[in-house]
Amino acid sequence: MDATKYLLIGGGLACLEAAKAIRQHDAAGAMTMVCDERHLAYNRPPLSKEYLRGEEQQEKLYYQPQSFYDEQKVQCVLGTRVEGLDAQKRQATLAGGRVMGYEKALIATGGSPVRLRVEGSELQGVHVLRTIEDAEAIGAAAGKGKRAVIVGAGFIGLETAASLTMKGMEVTVVEAMPRIWPRFAGAELAGFVQRQCEHKGVRFITGDGLSSFTGEGSVAAVKTVSGQALPCDLAIVGVGIRPNAELAQMAGLKLDNGIVVDERMQTSHAGVYAAGDVAYYQDPVFGKRRRVEHWGHAEHSGQVAGLNMAGQESKYGMVSYAWSDIFDMHLEFAGDESEHDQAVVRGSMEERVFKVLFLKGGRLQAYFAINTDMKEFPILQQLIKRKKDLSGRTAQLGDMSFDIKGLLK
Numbered sequence: 001m002d003a004t005k006y007l008l009i010g011g012g013l014a015c016l017e018a019a020k021a022i023r024q025h026d027a028a029g030a031m032t033m034v035c036d037e038r039h040l041a042y043n044r045p046p047l048s049k050e051y052l053r054g055e056e057q058q059e060k061l062y063y064q065p066q067s068f069y070d071e072q073k074v075q076c077v078l079g080t081r082v083e084g085l086d087a088q089k090r091q092a093t094l095a096g097g098r099v100m101g102y103e104k105a106l107i108a109t110g111g112s113p114v115r116l117r118v119e120g121s122e123l124q125g126v127h128v129l130r131t132i133e134d135a136e137a138i139g140a141a142a143g144k145g146k147r148a149v150i151v152g153a154g155f156i157g158l159e160t161a162a163s164l165t166m167k168g169m170e171v172t173v174v175e176a177m178p179r180i181w182p183r184f185a186g187a188e189l190a191g192f193v194q195r196q197c198e199h200k201g202v203r204f205i206t207g208d209g210l211s212s213f214t215g216e217g218s219v220a221a222v223k224t225v226s227g228q229a230l231p232c233d234l235a236i237v238g239v240g241i242r243p244n245a246e247l248a249q250m251a252g253l254k255l256d257n258g259i260v261v262d263e264r265m266q267t268s269h270a271g272v273y274a275a276g277d278v279a280y281y282q283d284p285v286f287g288k289r290r291r292v293e294h295w296g297h298a299e300h301s302g303q304v305a306g307l308n309m310a311g312q313e314s315k316y317g318m319v320s321y322a323w324s325d326i327f328d329m330h331l332e333f334a335g336d337e338s339e340h341d342q343a344v345v346r347g348s349m350e351e352r353v354f355k356v357l358f359l360k361g362g363r364l365q366a367y368f369a370i371n372t373d374m375k376e377f378p379i380l381q382q383l384i385k386r387k388k389d390l391s392g393r394t395a396q397l398g399d400m401s402f403d404i405k406g407l408l409k
């Protein structure tokens, strides 16, 4: 049986950040990172943006070259799935039967795109987008004048719609809910983003779900529930991910919408941690459990897990944030707006430079910024974190000439 001190399962951003955090405090402890993809840790956001449009080379996607892992003494086992985990014995079984003992393990296995099991979903030309190979397959099928149908109007759906439109394609987005971003952002903001996309040529069909894919061998049309047939050369399903929690389940760890972890990112079993998209964590700012599928959370939770694995005391403390690029709109979002009762616009929607501040009971819950500079972000994050009572200050929040730094006092 092989043995390692730190076993990092997944090999994406959360694992890499954990490895770096561990090395800050344990320079020599044996560390092994196992990933079922054949790639060193890479940056996924460009997959629906620059990389999909052919504006970025593959080498640029990798966070670190092989030499970094050699210097940091991190053994990378690529193209190999961890198939079993015995948390009692502290052993993992890798594809091919190799058994590896460990002292501390991290499960940061991310998520897999939800594949809609409808008639025709196995046809060629029906894609999802999570990996380099997915992006390359879509890129290879894309081309000027061709038609794409995108199922799902979430971040990935809209980013992909923008990239393919920018490549000269005719793009239709089908969303089953009555509007885009139904579980996210207010209707006014979502409407703004939709109009911007429409202005650039994207067609939206909302309130009408996917019924089937049709075609002989490869997809030729997407059929909707209402009976519309949308001819296409390729289709992309972007309806969310499901956390890759099978290993944790096998190991008997507590699950609930992902792997349940405490504020130190430790699972229900001592010595086993989870981070990134797969972790269902206790958000200290909002006092509730969440699973966040964004880059900043993967980075921070990986760092917290790594520090604790190396014997330090670290707790999750970030206001989770995300960004997105859709055509010429750069979006930044932080917090949790799901329960807001008030939305204040700061800036000008007409000029397409503004933030929407979401409040509940006078307290800032979240902000969503479009094309604004970043200097107010740390202040807004502090206001969210400190739960400052801003009742009666909404006029100031909406006034661009007012310096919001003063609200922190």
Ligand SMILES: Cc1cc2nc3c(=O)[nH]c(=O)nc-3n(C[C@H](O)[C@H](O)[C@H](O)COP(=O)(O)OP(=O)(O)OC[C@H]3O[C@@H](n4cnc5c(N)ncnc54)[C@H](O)[C@@H]3O)c2cc1C
Pocket (backbone or CB within 6 Å): 009, 010, 011, 012, 013, 014, 015, 034, 035, 036, 037, 043, 044, 045, 046, 047, 048, 080, 081, 082, 083, 108, 109, 110, 111, 129, 130, 131, 156, 244, 247, 275, 276, 277, 278, 292, 293, 294, 295, 296, 298, 321, 322, 323, 324, 325
């Ligand atoms: C196309 C795309 C665009 C995005 N754009 C943005 C953006 O603009 N802004 C933003 O904030 N976030 C964005 N994200 C989200 C962000 O990339 C993720 O939140 C982040 O990558 C999560 O990191 P992770 O380490 O948790 O998981 P991942 O990066 O998914 O890494 C997990 C790895 O574990 C591997 N694995 C799974 N099971 C096993 C197993 N049993 N054994 C071994 N390996 C296994 C997986 O194959 C994968 O390689 C985007 C994501 C995608 C897909």
